[in-house]
Amino acid sequence: MRLKFIEPLMPTLVEKPPEGEGWTHEVKFDGYRSQMAIDEDGTRIYTRNGHDWTAKYGDLVREAKRLGAESAIVDGEIVVLNDKGLSDFTALRRAITRRQHDLYFVAFDLLHLNGRDLRERPVHHRYARAVTELYAENT
Template structure:
């Protein structure tokens, strides 16, 4: 039994593939793990090859009870939010050293592949056969180890539903292919990208003279604005310089949001930015935002409005 198997990594694509040879699963937002079960030992090995057995005690303890002498199970360790969605921020807190409302006992391992079983290397088998062997081992469990179910649906329809539910995206896998380490085209990931409009309330200067390092963004909440994070990508050097000139022309006497940021330059909230982003963090900030354009704000309702919880609010557009 190998001490480590480098994982198969999906290739990022723009849209789901079509055809009966493709199987679809939820894309879990967590830490990729291989659970190694051997006589007298269970190890949790990360994608990079690190032994994180101590961080995933509940998963390791349950792996002892799966009823097989030796196994390598491929999957993703996650923490689920109140809506049953994987949340990477919650997971980081659960495995970290800082105090958190979530602890390591809440981490769930979604198993989606079986690479080795009772002395037999399964990697040359097609995915459909590996999943057939994995399912009776983990399906139906509701504890620390669970089965990542295949979704019987058209890929495009599944992606649309996944995005509307606030999931990170979906994964497509060829049922007829063996398991190959490294980034492979027979596994594909399609991410949900939200796109909305946010008020520009200022910027942080770049180390490049005359350019912007980060735009400071806000959303509507009630009768005011609330800071939702900074955006530092998506523009050319020329666009960055032009943005800075635009904002310098409308300086604010006082910030439009409550924010203490050393070196920040605040502007009156007259411009809005079109921003593409992945999701909302637990503390109400945009995750992986990318600038797509700027224009004058025609009216206050043009900007994104935060409801009770920003991560549950619906986006205007999914890409």
């Protein structure tokens, strides 16, 4: 079954994080919000608006094979890190055409895995599943 793009939930940037329990906080990266779809047809990478940019990210597409998933939809951000480990948007734009090996796909969420739609599961369950099923076998 060919997986389709899922419109991502967009975070809200705030001056001060909310207080109390029950909140999940993510780092604000300076990159391209993207979605990686892996299925029997291969790997595709979409922009946050659903445009297919797979051809721009050949190295990331090849690396996705190492995840070992039969099918998956992973929401994340494509970034390039500078010498201080911070995302660098200017370097990202250059890397897409000249230095693809500098690109990183930072995963935020696992929306689908091996035939199962995970969006109804709590986010901490999806994170745990991503670590145990995708990354544990490849480390």
